[in-house]
Amino acid sequence: MSKVDLYVDPVCPFAWIAYGWLREVEAQRTIELSVRIMSLAILNDGREGYEPEAKRGLDSAWRPVRVAAAVEEHLGQAGLREYYAAFGRLFHVERVRPRDEVIRRALEEVGMSHLIDAADTTQYDEAVRKSHEAGMQPVGLDVGTPTIHVDGVAFFGPILSAVPRGQDALDMFDGTILIARNPHFSELKRTRGSQLKYD
Numbered sequence: 001m002s003k004v005d006l007y008v009d010p011v012c013p014f015a016w017i018a019y020g021w022l023r024e025v026e027a028q029r030t031i032e033l034s035v036r037i038m039s040l041a042i043l044n045d046g047r048e049g050y051e052p053e054a055k056r057g058l059d060s061a062w063r064p065v066r067v068a069a070a071v072e073e074h075l076g077q078a079g080l081r082e083y084y085a086a087f088g089r090l091f092h093v094e095r096v097r098p099r100d101e102v103i104r105r106a107l108e109e110v111g112m113s114h115l116i117d118a119a120d121t122t123q124y125d126e127a128v129r130k131s132h133e134a135g136m137q138p139v140g141l142d143v144g145t146p147t148i149h150v151d152g153v154a155f156f157g158p159i160l161s162a163v164p165r166g167q168d169a170l171d172m173f174d175g176t177i178l179i180a181r182n183p184h185f186s187e188l189k190r191t192r193g194s195q196l197k198y199d
Contacts, residue, residue: 004032006148009037011040039062042132067103135154157176
């Protein structure tokens, strides 16, 4: 059974589509799928063209990942997956805004409304940084989310505009891992053009 760790920032649409893809694989094949936290706030800190998170208030990218870490501490991996699934559905599919409302509603769905205070404290920052580092260390810092680890093989992507279904999902899973296992492989890319589809 393959162990699959998907490193996500909840606000990333490509991570959400990758989660849909891996859930499709999970429905057809026995894998151990876990959601892990990475942070665009950490990744983009100090990068040219990115507004400092401290200036973004309730839209700070720190807030969803802090809450995710708090949920994981209280409810474990199952709770984190439930929170991520709720956040992703609300934010990406239903287009609920602002982010603060998404966090509150996702917490309600997992029965952890009291954890909203975690969004605005640094209590869980170390846990977020530790998870982020574990996800990024094998692939480098010039990538983002989704980052996926499968049985010790780590890679960024794939970046998908829609969720592959059925055999297509399995073929992509097997093909991606086949390529990523080659120690000399680093990049495969083409211009993104199609509109994102979350269904």
